[in-house]
Amino acid sequence: MKIGALSRLAVLILLGVFLARPDWFGWLFTPLTRNGQAAIYTQNSLLNLTLNHLAIVAAATLAGSIVAIGLAVLVTRPAGREFLPLSRTLANAGQTFPPVAVLALAVPVLGFGAAPTLLALFLYGLLPIFENALAGLASVSPDVQEAARGTGMTDGQRLLRVELPLALPTILAGIRISAIISMGTATIGSTVAASTLGETIIAGLINSNLAFVAQGALVVGALAIIVNTSLFAIERHFSRYRRDQR
Amino acid sequence: MIEIEHLSKFFDETCVVDDVSMTIPGGALAVIVGTSGSGKTTLLRMINRLVEPSSGRILIDGKDISAIPPHELRRQIGYAIQGHGLFPHRTVGQNIATVPHLLGWDAAKVSARVEELLDLFQLDAAEFRDRYPSQLSGGQQQRVGVARALAAAPKLLLMDEPFGALDPIIRARAQEDLRQIQQRLGTTIVLVTHDMNEAIHLGDRIAVMDRAKLLQYDTPQEIVIRPATEFVGELLGSGERPFRLLSLQPLRPYIEPGEAPGAALDVDASLRDALEEALWSGRAAVPVRDGAGKTLGRVTLATAIRQAARPQ
Amino acid sequence: MTDNSTPLSSRHVIDRLGIVIFALAVAGLFCPFVLFRANRIVAGEARYALDALPGWPGYFLLAAVGTGAVLALLRLDSRLRLAVSFAALAILAVGLGWAVDSVTPAGDKISRTAPALGFWLELLAFGLLAADSVVRLGLKPLSRIALLIAVSVAIATILLSGIWSDLSVLREYANRADVFWREAATHIALALGSLVAAALVGLPLGIAIHPTKRLRAVVTGLLSAVQTIPSIALFGLLIAPLAWLAATVPAAAAIGIAGIGAAPAMLALFLYSLMPVVSNTLAGLDAVPPAANVAARGMGMTDAERLLQVQLPLAFPSILAAIRIVLVQNIGLATVAALIGGGGFGVFVFQGVGQTAMDLVLLGAVPTVALAFASAVILDAAVELVSVKGRT
Known part of the structure; x- marks a missing residue:
């Protein structure tokens, strides 16, 4: 794991330097340009685009997590159990919707810009978190539930001290999947005028400037890998009790 | 003292516990024995209100438990189940501390109690306190499960097949530990099992259940000597009855003065042990010694055989 | 073993999900059914079901949706609920076609009429009812495929019949x-x-x-x-x-x-x-x-x-x-x-x-x-x- 953490740090530092001083790397991208095109995207600072991108993804994932976990808790309580089978099916079927379609269909409701992107990311991001939260809550063994009741925990205590902590690794996996999907969908958000890293890629595609495409893609790819591995590390931390089994 | 009065439980239309009445004296170890589906577990679970009775009532020390909020009731009653039900995300120490925490004990007191219990169950506190359940062996998990049930020093402990998942050797050890701990703490224990051996070995009182009904509730001796129904007899195993009877009788009253050859038996052993030893080594009598190794006399094969007969 | 001790008297006649479906369907009745635009660019004008479907078809549509919503409230056999949802969806599909047809001026080729919020809410409500019924029926794999084929055939029939040919999406389709x-x-x-x-x-x-x-x-x-x-x-x-x-x-x-x-x-x-x-x-x-x-x-x-x-x-x-x-x-x-x-x-x-x-x-x-x-x-x-x- 040491090597993993080190390489994560290395990618992070490299990314940070690139975002702070993209012009230092111009020589790297020049071979991809034709007819003296600019090698580095300058319409908008790459740093700003990156921060914007991350902010949109973080906001949507956070909101999605809160709503999805809340819903999953609701439908696994006795009062909401009637909704469980349907909501599971809907979450499953909902994920067959391509994120792009969700994004495009959010435009008539909210117009262009960051808002439809946020809505699409939120809606689509809900599903994996919800599905994983359900799976996590369902995986708490009956023995453990029984023991928790037997020790005199109230329903609330059981949820907070036993069910949610045990479901946490699975829930975190859902949040990670959701965040990664959102990283990609946010990129496409540039087609509906959200200011994200997709902007450089789209600009590159429109102007046939592969340098722009490559730098946008590299930054998004690096971000996605960093986010994925970091969230994965958190997940592992919270599931440490599962390891070292005899 | 637990008084169970005309207790019945219906799930939908099926009756799982049918008009059961019994009294368990304080400090006793009562075993409810029966086949699966006999209603024994449901009966147990009604004592801490994990299941609510359809009719009848239960009094603990004279108080009707339906008047106590379930979660408060359960915090006063220890509960240990088969497969232990340890919380996998909490360490051994945190598991044991569950009820003390729920009861709002202060940290120092909880920590001292955890150490005391680990000590009681012969688990080294420094080594085991911060381990997760998945890092323990089956026998260790089971001990932690019982330690957790005893954490808040409950006057009553309910156990549902607590030794069911253990292999025979570890099970015998665990049963021995339980008896010693019960004698030391004076806890009232109600234990559910399908194993008649375990019932006879552990119980002061045995309740035999079949198809929702309580067939017989008595001392082990009475159950062995005078099974109330054919079913109780079957459960005992007809070929083993004399040996079960012997196993319930300690050696001490049958020691007579005199010499005998060969290895000596401990005075805490049962007549059954004496019979086995005598038959296996081809001796007519075996010497008996006390804990200090002093010979007290002998027990003869003839005595053992005489005592194996059904008393009239 | 789970605790079955909750009293069974709560087995009432009202279905909990039915309340959601009923609310959606009724809300849909108070929203515009279609949106008419004289051409692709101008802003749309909302048309309610009774405006878009003058006379008995409009009342029939409202009555059918209302009945479906009430039936959804009741705890009925899942097969019956599935039938109710399919019937309601079929009536909505035909109603949409008629509404678009009657809103579109005769011979017009540039106007665009699309389903509006009201239609989408009804679709959501009865789609939920259908999904829930299918889930509760617990269909076997082959039955699920059969149902999928049946639904696909039904949709293909509607598309080929031309009922929807004036619908804006299909006008875009016709153009390309x-x-x-x-x-x-x-x-x-x-x-x-x-x-x-x-x-x-x-x-x-x-x-x-x-x-x-x-x-x-x-x-x-x-x-x-x-x-x-x-x-x-x-x-x-x-x-x-x-x-x-x-x-x-x-x-x-x-x-x-x-x-x-x-x-x-x-x-x-x-x-x-x-x-x-x-x-x-x-x-x-x-x-x-x-x-x-x-x-x-x-x-x-x-x-x-x-x-x-x-x-x-x-x-x-x-x-x-x-x-x-x-x-x-x-x-x-x-x-x-x-x-x-x-x-x-x-x-x-x-x-x-x-x-x-x-x-x-x-x-x-x-x-x-x-x-x-x-x-x-x-x-x-x-x-x-x-x-x-x-x-x-």
């Missing part, structure tokens, strides 16, 4: 029917082609790396890193090497490989697909009971025989599950190919976004979703079928 089917073919070719390639490469790869722990870690690590790269970024990154390839190797250019177009899209989809195929192959092989392997060896099977007769058949449900994941994922991702000139339904989606023409977006999005959904239903059923067979 040729292109539509060409892009549909491209879309399916992208999704299926990359799937086949991934299966042909991923399966042997999974089998090859299965015994070696280190190799497994390296390969799955690499492939999952690929999976985290956002689609548009991967498409973009592949443009450069493929452009170079096309420029330097004439043969590559001759078979259609180019920096922009279908080739990078296909390659990207292939790379995305590898991970699920490889990891499910590994998981399937891992799940083969050790006893089965030992028994096969003990009977004198060679490694190849053991693989073909024991391991692969046992791992098949897991591999099929990967095919399901990949196909559904690829159908969705293939929309992004349009951004790099790869074609597919994404062409309409992005054109629509560019022109703020939602009908065009729908023309691309609806078939994509329908394809993905149908594939999911069929392959889920297939996975269930082979898993059940394997167990008994």
